[in-house]
Amino acid sequence: MTVAAELVARVEAGDRRALARLITWIEDDDPRAHAALAGLYPRTGRAHIVGVTGAPGTGKSTLVSALAAEERKRGRSVGIISIDPTSPFTGGALLGDRIRMMEHIADRGVFMRSMASRGSVGGLSVSTSDAVRALDAFGCDVVFVETVGAGQAEIDIVRTAHSVIVIEAPGLGDEIQAFKAGILEIADVFVVNKADREGADKTANALKVMLDVGNTMKQRRGDGPARVPAPSAAEAGHHGAREGNFPAEAYAPTTDATEWRPPILKTVAAERRGVIEVVDALDAHWRHLRESGAITQRERERVEDEVRQLLGRTLTRRCVEAGGLERYAALVDAVTARALDPRGAVEALIGAWVAQRKEAG
Amino acid sequence: MTVAAELVARVEAGDRRALARLITWIEDDDPRAHAALAGLYPRTGRAHIVGVTGAPGTGKSTLVSALAAEERKRGRSVGIISIDPTSPFTGGALLGDRIRMMEHIADRGVFMRSMASRGSVGGLSVSTSDAVRALDAFGCDVVFVETVGAGQAEIDIVRTAHSVIVIEAPGLGDEIQAFKAGILEIADVFVVNKADREGADKTANALKVMLDVGNTMKQRRGDGPARVPAPSAAEAGHHGAREGNFPAEAYAPTTDATEWRPPILKTVAAERRGVIEVVDALDAHWRHLRESGAITQRERERVEDEVRQLLGRTLTRRCVEAGGLERYAALVDAVTARALDPRGAVEALIGAWVAQRKEAG
Numbered sequence: 268m269t270v271a272a273e274l275v276a277r278v279e280a281g282d283r284r285a286l287a288r289l290i291t292w293i294e295d296d297d298p299r300a301h302a303a304l305a306g307l308y309p310r311t312g313r314a315h316i317v318g319v320t321g322a323p324g325t326g327k328s329t330l331v332s333a334l335a336a337e338e339r340k341r342g343r344s345v346g347i348i349s350i351d352p353t354s355p356f357t358g359g360a361l362l363g364d365r366i367r368m369m370e371h372i373a374d375r376g377v378f379m380r381s382m383a384s385r386g387s388v389g390g391l392s393v394s395t396s397d398a399v400r401a402l403d404a405f406g407c408d409v410v411f412v413e414t415v416g417a418g419q420a421e422i423d424i425v426r427t428a429h430s431v432i433v434i435e436a437p438g439l440g441d442e443i444q445a446f447k448a449g450i451l452e453i454a455d456v457f458v459v460n461k462a463d464r465e466g467a468d469k470t471a472n473a474l475k476v477m478l479d480v481g482n483t484m485k486q487r488r489g490d491g492p493a494r495v496p497a498p499s500a501a502e503a504g505h506h507g508a509r510e511g512n513f514p515a516e517a518y519a520p521t522t523d524a525t526e527w528r529p530p531i532l533k534t535v536a537a538e539r540r541g542v543i544e545v546v547d548a549l550d551a552h553w554r555h556l557r558e559s560g561a562i563t564q565r566e567r568e569r570v571e572d573e574v575r576q577l578l579g580r581t582l583t584r585r586c587v588e589a590g591g592l593e594r595y596a597a598l599v600d601a602v603t604a605r606a607l608d609p610r611g612a613v614e615a616l617i618g619a620w621v622a623q624r625k626e627a628g
Numbered sequence: 629m630t631v632a633a634e635l636v637a638r639v640e641a642g643d644r645r646a647l648a649r650l651i652t653w654i655e656d657d658d659p660r661a662h663a664a665l666a667g668l669y670p671r672t673g674r675a676h677i678v679g680v681t682g683a684p685g686t687g688k689s690t691l692v693s694a695l696a697a698e699e700r701k702r703g704r705s706v707g708i709i710s711i712d713p714t715s716p717f718t719g720g721a722l723l724g725d726r727i728r729m730m731e732h733i734a735d736r737g738v739f740m741r742s743m744a745s746r747g748s749v750g751g752l753s754v755s756t757s758d759a760v761r762a763l764d765a766f767g768c769d770v771v772f773v774e775t776v777g778a779g780q781a782e783i784d785i786v787r788t789a790h791s792v793i794v795i796e797a798p799g800l801g802d803e804i805q806a807f808k809a810g811i812l813e814i815a816d817v818f819v820v821n822k823a824d825r826e827g828a829d830k831t832a833n834a835l836k837v838m839l840d841v842g843n844t845m846k847q848r849r850g851d852g853p854a855r856v857p858a859p860s861a862a863e864a865g866h867h868g869a870r871e872g873n874f875p876a877e878a879y880a881p882t883t884d885a886t887e888w889r890p891p892i893l894k895t896v897a898a899e900r901r902g903v904i905e906v907v908d909a910l911d912a913h914w915r916h917l918r919e920s921g922a923i924t925q926r927e928r929e930r931v932e933d934e935v936r937q938l939l940g941r942t943l944t945r946r947c948v949e950a951g952g953l954e955r956y957a958a959l960v961d962a963v964t965a966r967a968l969d970p971r972g973a974v975e976a977l978i979g980a981w982v983a984q985r986k987e988a989g
Contacts, residue, residue: 301971304969304971305969305971305972308966308968308969308970308972309966309967311966312966566964567960567961567964570960570963570964570970571960573963573970574959574960574963574970574973574974575944577970577971577974578944578947578948578974578977578978579940579941579943579944580940581974581978582940582943582944582947582978583936583939583940583943585978586939586943587939598935599928599931599932599935600928602931602934602935603927603928603931605669605670605672605673606670607669608665608666608669609669609931609934609935609938610662610665610666610938611666611669612935613935613938613939613942616939617939617942617943617946621985624982624985624986625985625986
């Protein structure tokens, strides 16, 4: 039995230390991780993957911890992957925040892990999706992937989730939501956390306005479902109905089979207020994805995207490495100096690789 | 002389019809375009490439037309590439808008061209950068690349420019700026167009707040220059100074050698008001890039990015085509059905390709 096969057997048997080791291999891009993941792959595809993102200071970790507690109450096992930003600034702040997750440390139904970006941005995206797969194969019913919603890399990461929660908080500057605009379009559930603070209604309202503007823009661009324009008061009422959910009120699904409208929910995660409604919304969205059949299409697209990305990355890496990094840098320099054009550099790289392979074979 | 070499000679000689044909080849991904671009490549790297983006209704085309007129007054030749969105909705609106550019139709110092996305999103990004290169080799001093700032593809396109203008307009909804947040961070110059309309100050102010929040967030993330926090009144005064430029006031550069702070400028492009200041800002930014040395680093990064992208795309395409698209689809289906893992699919694709090459060689 190879080391990887042994690890697969142990992960399948529910060995948490084996799972932890596998994720370390994934982080290190260790070839044994690839073998183990291949072995575990048939057991994946069952977990509900939830992306959670928001600016520093919105209380992401506290909310995720509270959501995990609620999921546990519902009898589900939970995985949590926290993506650590590379910056020493927010890194420190987030680690402090995550102390709040310690409540789950003794619960064997919760597996937590932070991952740092050791390689390239694209590398983080691949290794996060591998780690999620490991937790899925381990048997987690729900996997939360928590990132700081700042850059494209984080957007790419949460984009692979089934459901995406975007967290806001009042008092971080009136227009702070703007910085998540790339994320607005992929959000399935909005949460205004720290909703006991001044300005929570204003923040929720700003989100509502942006959503409405977004819907209008989608219609104008023609890439959203064409809706009969509703009077703005009715639109406001639409979201308003769900805004009233705080502190505790039943979650009212507002979607039909073909369309999901992201609800805007208020929470005070530190006091566990409003958390039940967020988990209700996640359940409703997961149900919506499966009942509408959207999950099948989404899954195939996700797989195609992953295969194509992995193919491009693998081929590029092998080609560049075959020629040597110095040769690669020299070619880039030559293109920068206009001594060679980009396609010429590409053909030189591929040609050298092919010649080498022929010689080797 | 090959057809491509002949075209190169004609483009170099300033033949506009040859240039138009080259861009058609680029759009069609015709192999002759690659040969011609390789021939023209040594003549590139001289133009100032300016990306212009903004939501539909901000008056982008009118502004670009006005900027082109001002550049012409300064004795420069101008290229304009307009990226047509694939959507029939905005497509119609934009084409109507572009009638305003007709003023330049008889001016041989202006070359205009719209490009549509015929292939994939990534394809549009590659062909736009090829078209810009063609205009650069043709001898344009300034090349404007105009896109609708809606999706990631457009962001990728303007990202390759030396200077990026983001256009806002009042009255498109209070929070509409939010939708360009991914773009906010790459903007070098902000323009509030239609500044004679109600709400222009509000729009400019919202931008200012977002910029300030963005700077704060960058500092917190640690990926921006660490600035001594200024009192918010002073911050407001900072941007406020430049807001006062409308209707006509000298452009006051607000940067030192190492840092560029995007100015917020107001225009009424249809009446040519405020346009001089925008071109002044573009000139200042272009000067800043060259004097600070930022241009060298930016150019090498751009080239490396392009070579790597082109390498990945070329290898992926050749590998997928060698195995046949049906085989590729079958492998993706197998991964979706969990019968195969993603890396297994990738190795199967590469293995088949290598075997084929060996047989062929």
